[in-house]
Amino acid sequence: MHKKITFLFILLIAIIGLAGCGTVGDEKEKATGDEQESTSSETITVEHELDETEVPKNPKKIVALEFSYVDALAALGISPVGIADDNDPSRIIKPIQEKIGDYTSVGTRKQPSLEIISSLKPDLIIADLQRHKDIYEQLSDIAPTIVLNSLAADYDQILADFEKISVAVGKEEEGKEILTQHKQRIEEIKTQVPENEDRIVLPGVVTPDGFFAHNMDSYTGSLLESIGLKNAIQDGSDRYNKINLEQVVEFNPDVLFLMQAGDKTIIDEWAKSPLWKDVSAVKNDNLYTVDRNTWSRFRGLISSEAILEEAVSQLYGD
Template identity: 65%
Template sequence: MKKTLFSFCMLALILMVTACGSSSEDQTSEDTQDKDSEATEDTRVIEHEMGETEITGKPEKVVALEFSFVDNLASLGVSPVGIADDDDSERIIEPIREKIGDYTSVGTRKQPSLEVISSLQPDLIIADMKRHKDIYDQLSDIAPTIILPSLAADYEGIISSFETVSKAMGMEEKGEEVLADHKAKMEELRAQVPEDEERTVLPAVVADSGYFAHNMESYTGSLLESIGLKNAIQSGDERYNKINLEQVVEFNPDVMFHMVAGDQTVVDEWESNELYQDISAVKNGEVHEVDRNMWSRFRGLISSEKILEDAINYLYEE
């Protein structure tokens, strides 16, 4: 009887230990699965011009080293903590200034301050391929960094960069909604350009140091072409070309959009020249001064819409 009772107790004890072990293993397995699932959801690998960068969670403190990335973030409803604004807050165009609020300047776009950037303790840095590829490693030591085309990008490149920024921010769905609204706006603007529009346009930065024409592959040139406004320069190795008066005469644009830099420019010297006066745009009163910050420095969804609104107002105002 005692032997039977002892055997029964031992069997019960074994079953209890086995059940506890199984429950513990099940719980450990579930915890591991939960953690794996959480990591998959929170961590993503972003492909960019310099390779791949792993980003976890939604970045809360973002530093933007080009104005187009400020435009990208503003379009997503994100306020960057730091901006390379060339030490001049007036370069932030009004429609975007209203959206982003206060920020810390991290210096110039050409040479941002690594010390200031580090002091902001960012969890994401967005930099330009042309300007910042040489300091990519230093930036990456501070925070996860993605390098995208901006300065050398055309309009389609700017759209592609926006999509990458949306993914990096963990806001891909929001980005798709914003981009859909932008494309609808672009269609509305395109519809305002007559199908038989044949005039050529030439956007250019004009300064005392020269006349810098933007061809059909530049950001502004490709943007205008996207709604049917043909650029006067349809060839060339460089998107931004310093050209002389004789070359402007040769291209003979029907409309010129001048992004004026400084109080005195080369155009002031040309105005007394008969060659300049014989250019189609000059003869027909189609030379328009536009905001250089908007038309040249900012390259993004918000600024693109504003540029085209300006262009259409100048071309088709009643």
Template identity: 60%
Template sequence: MKVWKFFVMSLMFVFVVVLSACGTVGEDNASDGNSSEDSESTDEDTRVIEHEMGETEISGQPENVVALEFSFVDNLASLGVSPVGIADDDDEERIIEPIREKIGDYTSVGTRKQPSLEVISSLQPDLIIADMKRHKDIYDQLSEIAPTIILPSLAADYDGIIDSFETVSLALGMEDEGQDVLADHEEKMEELRASVPEDENRTVLPAVVADSGYFAHNMESYTGSLLESIGLENAIQDGDDRYNKINLEQVVEFNPDVMFHMATGENTVVNEWESEELYQNVNAVKNDEVYEVDRNMWSRFRGLISSEKILEDAVNYLYE
């Protein structure tokens, strides 16, 4: 009898040990599986974005974005993202209408040259997009507030603006959406290129005109390279500076066939030149091909939306 009881108790002990071991294995397997999934999910949510000042790690999809240059506002609007803060030079009228319609309300963070770090911080951003030329010296301070990427804008040509858009798309976790937007943009660009006759041989000169001078944009500037991208040759094909302050004699020397003037203020240097015989002998003036265009659109905004609008303007002026 004692032997039988001992045998039964031994079987029960073995059964308990086996159940315990199975439970432990199950828990371990479950734990291992969850850790793997969590790790994989974290890896997918975190990405390293390369930019002009190095690399920035961004997790998830940023929702509170601050843009310190107008081209980045254009980038965000193209992707259907509304920035919480914009360096708008304390003037909301500088936001061009096609973009204002898309982004809604925002908080001004001051000027593009000197944005307010205090206001930026108060918005609790999870991404700041800044310009290499204007903001590289405050990159560290911006990075203390939120993940920051520095991209070319002020000194970029049209191709550089496209590259910056792609980087912004990656930073937002919207790479696929960005490629769709670029495909639509390229289709629009092809339509605009088709509007320019193959035998077009006029030279064009976009320029900011102010009372302080005449600032010509050469073929490597944003506006100059944009016009060239559809077959409109810039009158200035050399020089180290994309934006050149030139005098009347130099305008005569370049002798553009078409001039697009981005006027600042009511009275500019051109008003003084109009009584000069030299100015009247410039091809564009003689042929009545001097057009005043919106400086905000043609110079300050540099993005996909503004690029399309600029070229639509140019085509309408030249081929209406």
């Protein structure tokens, strides 16, 4: 009888000890869970064109409503879950396509689908001032939204916005390093431009019904100027101007970079005119057809390097 009582007593002590261990484990697990939840709910304040927005410290599901933001995210090693790709995945240029992989189209940049954006449950949306200021509140109801100035930006603005994006996605230090490397690459490309280069250049989008010139303050114009290629339009007019053949003759660029939209453009019509043959770039066979997506739509670090590499290759290559 005494042995039986002793055995039961030892068994009871063991059960109490195991129960205590379970309680400690549960409390530890609960504490860890609370800590993880607290970490994931941390935010930072990001100032942007329309407001100050609290965004998650390390957002994981990002929707980009302009191609320049896709470029910035790709440079930072981030794949957005949603992109306003104008319902045309071929607009994503190859070097960026290779970095970001699969994504969901959220429609056009002008009118992105709020329904599709919402279905992706993003924790950050990056929007453009010109295109999306009127739907900023609706976007903000879906997820924290920052608004930058991509469409109307020059090259310096693109660099500044890259820094802002790197902060917003929790990669500030990495962003600084990437930006330093980018600037070094631009300086390397610049050394390929002769110091005595005095030709003036004019980049422009050519469509079936118009020539849209990019002046010295435009993204492409200011980018080319950053390596010493002076733009033909220096009068401070609108950054993107629809100009006629007579105006092209008046500006008389020595080099034309034509961002072609479609198989047939207004150049086919102008080529029949003797005025066209008077343009310096035409007379000296310095017309270069370039990819519109790379040269006009993407406006970012990756595309900037691609543009300048192509420009110096066309102008000074063997």
